[in-house]
Amino acid sequence: MQRNTKLYETVAALMASGKGILAADESDGTAGKRLAMVRLENTPENRQDFRELLFTAPNIEKYLSGVIMFDSSIRNETDDGVLFADVLTAKGIVPGIKVDRGTRALQGFKDEEITQGLDDLDNRFAEYYDLGARFAKWRMVVTIDEDKTPTYEAVRMNCVMMTRYAQLAQAAGIVPIVEPEVIHAGDHSLEKAELETTRTLQILFQTLQEYRVDLAGLILKSSMVLAGDRYQNQTSAEEVAQATLRTFHMSVPHETGGIVFLSGGQSPKRATENLNAIAKLGAQPWPITYSFSRAIEEPFLNAWAGKSENSQKAQEVLLETCKQNSLAAQGKL
Numbered sequence: 001m002q003r004n005t006k007l008y009e010t011v012a013a014l015m016a017s018g019k020g021i022l023a024a025d026e027s028d029g030t031a032g033k034r035l036a037m038v039r040l041e042n043t044p045e046n047r048q049d050f051r052e053l054l055f056t057a058p059n060i061e062k063y064l065s066g067v068i069m070f071d072s073s074i075r076n077e078t079d080d081g082v083l084f085a086d087v088l089t090a091k092g093i094v095p096g097i098k099v100d101r102g103t104r105a106l107q108g109f110k111d112e113e114i115t116q117g118l119d120d121l122d123n124r125f126a127e128y129y130d131l132g133a134r135f136a137k138w139r140m141v142v143t144i145d146e147d148k149t150p151t152y153e154a155v156r157m158n159c160v161m162m163t164r165y166a167q168l169a170q171a172a173g174i175v176p177i178v179e180p181e182v183i184h185a186g187d188h189s190l191e192k193a194e195l196e197t198t199r200t201l202q203i204l205f206q207t208l209q210e211y212r213v214d215l216a217g218l219i220l221k222s223s224m225v226l227a228g229d230r231y232q233n234q235t236s237a238e239e240v241a242q243a244t245l246r247t248f249h250m251s252v253p254h255e256t257g258g259i260v261f262l263s264g265g266q267s268p269k270r271a272t273e274n275l276n277a278i279a280k281l282g283a284q285p286w287p288i289t290y291s292f293s294r295a296i297e298e299p300f301l302n303a304w305a306g307k308s309e310n311s312q313k314a315q316e317v318l319l320e321t322c323k324q325n326s327l328a329a330q331g332k333l
């Protein structure tokens with residue numbers, strides 16, 4: 001296998017102890033949902049204001065190792081004309097880029113989805129590298145219910161495509177984050193979530209290894225193992241932590257560069273508490289931290305409310321949220 005030490009340096013920077021990754025990679029459409037939370041219109045100007053406030057917040061580099069952007073935001077710049085990627089790099093934060101192009105229905109497979117975005121990806125990676133990106137993200141979706149299990153064929157096809165993405169990323173000197181998201185919405189039990197997350201991760205890592213992806217130069221972005229949001233009994237942070245780590249020990253090879261969590265629609269408080277409970281279980285074979293979107297952005301958006309007089313306060317809220325998650329990633333809450 002061809003090894004690329006630059007990839008390991010990027011992995012080490014992203015997984016630095018006490019830091020995490022901000023997933024600010026909403027597509028323009030999804031960014032509109034965030035802005036709608038504070039009754040802002042989904043215009044390019046509002047999206048720019050939103051991202052500029054996030055990325056220029058003083059001292060976020062103390063708690064953030066990386067920021068994932070979207071195609072339109074990695075090309076975007078501050079009011080002063082500095083590319084967002086350059087703002088981040090100057091702070092020592094690694095710029096990242098979401099490269100999948102969302103999901104589509106998988107023909108012949110009821111309610112199952114396939115992630116697309118492989119077309120021309122080698123050329124896109126070359127351009128993103130020039131724009132400053134040193135890591136990337138590709139998300140696939142696994143939707144479960146207590147009596148609904150994804151087919152092997154759909155999971156495997158998604159994993160093969162994700163693996164192809166990971167190969168192309170590494171060839172371009174870009175660390176791939178692979179994100180199989182087991183969706184939190186549903187009526188499934190914690191046990192069902194554990195079973196399906198373990199199965200998905202086993203298929204994914206088997207595929208990555210078959211196609212000789214260098215796992216030390218790759219990061220897994222995983223859901224926490226959670227009972228569905230409509231399940232009758234909600235589970236404690238300790239139960240979530242135990243189930244999540246059992247899952248990883250059954251499926252994630254130890255050489256994998258690191259594991260980061262998505263928040264998946266949990267409240268910001270719950271995501272942080274669960275992360276803290278996971279870290280409290282002690283050192284694991286992989287560094288583990290957060291890569292939240294909603295759980296970091298929601299408190300910020302509520303403080304900002306789209307008003308310039310609230311900008312400073314919102315940036316302080318962002319810093320505090322990142323600090324709490326950084327402490328949680330070390331089990332220090």
Ligand code: 13P
Nearest residue numbers: 023262263264292293294
């Ligand atoms: P959430 O933390 O809001 O789940 O988003 C993380 C992410 O990157 C989704 O793809």
